[in-house]
Amino acid sequence: xxxxxxxxxxxxxxxxxxxxxxxxxxxxxxxxxxxxxxxxxxxxxxxxxxxxxxxxxxxxxxxxxxxxxxxxxxxxxxxxxxxxxxxxxxxxxxxxxxxxxxxxxxxxxxxxxxxxxxxxxxxxxxxxxxxxxxxxxxxxxxxxxxxxxxxxxxxxxxxxxxxxxxxxxxxxxxxxxxxxxxxxxxxxxxxxxxxxxxxxxxxxxxxxxxxxxxxxxxxxxxxxxxxxxxxxxxxxxxxxxxxxxxxxxxxxxxxxxxxxxxxxxxxxxxxxxxxxxxxxxxxxxxxxxxxxxxxxxxxxxxxxxxxxxxxxxxxxxxxxxxxxxxxxxxxxxxxxxxxxxxxxxxxxxxxxxxxxxxxxx
Amino acid sequence: xxxxxxxxxxxxxxxxxxxxxxxxxxxxxxxxxxxxxxxxxxxxxxxxxxxxxxxxxxxxxxxxxxxxxxxxxxxxxxxxxxxxxxxxxxxxxxxxxxxxxxxxxxxxxxxxxxxxxxxxxxxxxxxxxxxxxxxxxxxxxxxxxxxxxxxxxxxxxxxxxxxxxxxxxxx
Numbered sequence: 001x002x003x004x005x006x007x008x009x010x011x012x013x014x015x016x017x018x019x020x021x022x023x024x025x026x027x028x029x030x031x032x033x034x035x036x037x038x039x040x041x042x043x044x045x046x047x048x049x050x051x052x053x054x055x056x057x058x059x060x061x062x063x064x065x066x067x068x069x070x071x072x073x074x075x076x077x078x079x080x081x082x083x084x085x086x087x088x089x090x091x092x093x094x095x096x097x098x099x100x101x102x103x104x105x106x107x108x109x110x111x112x113x114x115x116x117x118x119x120x121x122x123x124x125x126x127x128x129x130x131x132x133x134x135x136x137x138x139x140x141x142x143x144x145x146x147x148x149x150x151x152x153x154x155x156x157x158x159x160x161x162x163x164x165x166x167x168x169x170x171x172x173x174x175x176x177x178x179x180x181x182x183x184x185x186x187x188x189x190x191x192x193x194x195x196x197x198x199x200x201x202x203x204x205x206x207x208x209x210x211x212x213x214x215x216x217x218x219x220x221x222x223x224x225x226x227x228x229x230x231x232x233x234x235x236x237x238x239x240x241x242x243x244x245x246x247x248x249x250x251x252x253x254x255x256x257x258x259x260x261x262x263x264x265x266x267x268x269x270x271x272x273x274x275x276x277x278x279x280x281x282x283x284x285x286x287x288x289x290x291x292x293x294x295x296x297x298x299x300x301x302x303x304x305x306x307x308x309x310x311x312x313x314x315x316x317x318x319x320x321x322x323x324x325x326x327x328x329x330x331x332x333x334x335x336x337x338x339x340x341x342x343x344x345x346x347x348x349x350x351x352x353x354x355x356x357x358x359x360x361x
Numbered sequence: 362x363x364x365x366x367x368x369x370x371x372x373x374x375x376x377x378x379x380x381x382x383x384x385x386x387x388x389x390x391x392x393x394x395x396x397x398x399x400x401x402x403x404x405x406x407x408x409x410x411x412x413x414x415x416x417x418x419x420x421x422x423x424x425x426x427x428x429x430x431x432x433x434x435x436x437x438x439x440x441x442x443x444x445x446x447x448x449x450x451x452x453x454x455x456x457x458x459x460x461x462x463x464x465x466x467x468x469x470x471x472x473x474x475x476x477x478x479x480x481x482x483x484x485x486x487x488x489x490x491x492x493x494x495x496x497x498x499x500x501x502x503x504x505x506x507x508x509x510x511x512x513x514x515x516x517x518x519x520x521x522x523x524x525x526x527x528x529x530x531x532x
Contacts, residue, residue, distance in 0.1 A: 034436070058424065058443040066451070067477040070427035072437075333427075337436035344434065 027149050029338075031345055036338030037149045038331045039160045040167040041208040049212055053177050055330035060323065062099055072333045073102035076133040080106040081123075082161065083139045088297060089161050089171075092321070093136045096328035105132075120144070121151060128153050134336065135159070142166035142201075155343050157335035159328075165201050171296050172205035174327040176213060178320050179251055182292050186210070190217040192245050192287070193236075194277060195255030195304050198226040198266075202296050203255060204234065211235040221245035222277060225266040242277060246286035254279050254295045254304050270303050280306040284314070292316050368516065368526040374489055374505035375406060375524075379413040381503045382456065382487060391454040391483065397421035399471050400442055402460030405520040406489050410458060421446040421455075428470035444474065451479035456487055460518040463492040465499035490516065490526075 028037045028044060035048055062068045078097040082090050090106060097104045107127075118126075127135070134157045137145050142164030149158040162168040176186075183189055191210055197203045197220050210218045211234075218236040220227060232238055239245030246252065257273060267273050279293065293305075293315045301307045310317060386394060396416055398407025404422050411420045422445050426438040457471060472484060491504040510516060515529045 055437070055441055058427070058441050061443065061445075064446070065477055066479045069477065071473070072427050072432060333437055337432070340433060341436040 027146065030342045032341065034338040034341055035331070035334045036342055037158045038169055038335055039145050039149055039158065041169050041172055041205050041212065042167070044212065046212050046214070049173070049176070049209060052173055052327065052330050052334065053180055055334060056173075056177055056323070056326040059099075059326040059329040062326075063322075069099050069101050071101045073097065073100035073133075073336060076102045076336065077131055078102045078104050078134045078136065078332070079127055079132045080104065080161075081109065081127070081135050081137045082107070083109045083137070083144075084162065086138055086161070089138065092324050093159075093161060093328055096325050096332060097134075097136075099325070100329055100333060102134075102332075120148070124148060124152065128156065132156060133339075134332065136161050138162045140164055154346075155339045157332075157339050159331060159335060162201055165199060165204075167205045168201045169205050169209075170324070170328055170331060171202045172209040173331065174320060174324040175202075175206055175253065175294060175296070176209050177323045177327055178294060178316050179292070181323070182316060182319075183250055186213045186215045189215050189251060190219065190249045191215055191251040191253065192219040192221055192239075192249040193253045193255065194221040194242070194245070194279065196226050196257045197222050197231060197255065198228060199258035200255050206253065207231075207234045207236050219245050219249065223267065223273070242279075242283050243286055246283060249287045250291055252279065252284070252287055252291055252293050254293070254299075256296070256298065256300055257303055274303055278302070278304055278306060279309050281308050281312070284309055290314075294320060296320070368508075368528060369506050371489070371518070371524040371526055375409045376413065378406075378487060378489065378503060378505050379410055382410065382485075383414065385485065385503055389483075389485075391485070394454045394456050394485075395421060395448055395450070396456050396458060397423055397446065397471075397475065399457070399459045399467060400424045402489075402518040402520070403458045405518065405524055406460050406487075407458040408521075409524070410456075410487070419447045421448065421450075423471050423474055425467060425470040425474055428474045430466055430470065446478055449479055450475060450481045453481050454483045454485070455481045456485045458487045460488065461490045461492060461516065462486075462488045462499070462501055462504070463494045465495050465497035468499050469497055489518065492516070 026043045028035060028039055030036050080090055080093055094104050094106060135148065136159045137148060138161035139145060143166060145158055145160040145163050152158060160167060160169055179189065193203050193206055203220065207218055219239055220231055220236045221239045221242060224240055227238055227240065284293065291314060293309055295305060295317050297317065299305055299310055299317065301310060309315060395418060396407050396411050398404035398420060400422060407420055424442045424444050426441040455475060459467060462468060468486060475481065475484065486501045487503045488501040489505045491501055491507045493509060508516065513531045515531065517527045517529055519525055519527050
């Protein structure tokens with residue numbers, strides 16, 4: 001185990017895969033520590049995160065194939081349950097499922113029965129009755145996906161496409177994939193995440209992933225109103241000045257201002273935000289010359305990032321999109337695999353218990 | 362009573378395979394063949410054939426984990442490697458190489474994957490060893506040696522350096 005530097009780290013120390021899956025709170029892993037739901041980065045051991053990245057490697061070159069599919073999820077039904085608007089995330093999940101040869105159903109919740117008063121549980125059970133094998137869920141309430149995973153029929157995998165302000169684990173993993181592919185070993189990297197950290201479920205997942213994967217240093221940069229002190233407990237250093245926070249970093253991740261989530265007057269104006277925290281070519285010079293620039297999208301030119309940077313040679317923003325499909329394919333195929341293995345394990349357990357009953361006469 | 366199976370020398374076998382393959386290519390008029398090995402043992406054998414045949418074009422490698430027919434029962438193989446076909450398979454004469462053929466399911470999976478990349482003009486199957494136990498009607502065009510193992514015995518190619526065959530007995 002690497003020795004930690006003196007950056008304040010959270011209380012969670014790396015736990016073995018076995019210990020984590022034995023933890024009843026960890027609904028994400030099978031008895032053998034294999035992924036069977038993908039809800040949050042928290043609680044997943046480094047080996048699982050690395051397995052996701054390695055599996056995605058095999059899916060990244062699908063574009064070269066004439067038939068851009070693998071038959072892994074053939075005959076499986078994948079349902080996109082998006083309770084919050086998203087064209088981008090939903091389309092990449094749809095594409096990922098189709099490339100795995102699954103049958104995809106996208107439910108537009110705004111026009112569905114929930115507006116007629118149906119509860120979340122009833123919607124779910126109705127869809128289960130149609131024989132769904134996987135739900136990809138985006139919800140405005142933090143923790144909704146955990147609730148679903150704990151209630152759903154066995155052998156149905158749940159993938160979190162974003163819950164409230166809590167987590168967006170697939171986005172974090174595609175960001176980790178981007179960093180690993182272009183920068184290599186995490187233990188040598190300083191990573192800065194800039195912008196509306198307060199409202200960002202992406203930032204929370206990214207910080208967890210970076211720490212689990214052993215990044216040298218994780219920095220959060222933003223105005224004080226969007227950067228509560230409690231975030232230091234996640235395992236990151238907080239900065240309110242770009243000049244200080246960006247110094248010598250290897251990776252700069254810009255976040256979008258989540259105006260739709262802001263209740264109070266947290267910022268004087270977008271122009272002020274851009275002046276202090278927007279990533280311009282000038283500010284990028286504080287980082288290392290070979291630093292990479294990332295953004296989960298959609299980008300707001302002139303609000304958090306200058307066009308010259310977004311379109312510049314250090315930007316990997318468009319690469320992130322294609323890596324996103326590969327990561328989602330990896331997570332989906334691993335979860336179905338984990339569910340299958342769990343099912344086999346349960347059957348074996350039931351069979352051996354039955355035998356014990358007979359022989360103990 | 363178990364009899365110990367005598368395992369052939371791999372290097373001799375591969376040289377033999379190379380000769381047979383050259384003859385086959387001539388007989389069948391296969392111009393501009395492309396070699397493709399199946400991970401991991403097939404890739405090691407294919408690499409040797411690649412140099413013995415003095416192939417200019419890069420070697421293709423296939424990992425069939427995503428095309429296995431037991432995924433719904435067993436799940437994903439933990440050590441999946443990326444497949445790499447650095448040439449268009451459309452219209453090519455492919456020589457598919459594996460270390461051992463037994464049930465034939467690996468070869469079926471490999472062909473399914475190959476065809477998803479593009480339609481080849483032909484596929485020739487070369488295996489180092491052929492064991493009995495076919496569950497599908499698939500046979501190699503060229504094979505180094507047909508082996509019959511004693512009950513409970515399995516054979517494994519070790520590599521990537523100093524290729525050799527190892528006998529394993531299940532206890």
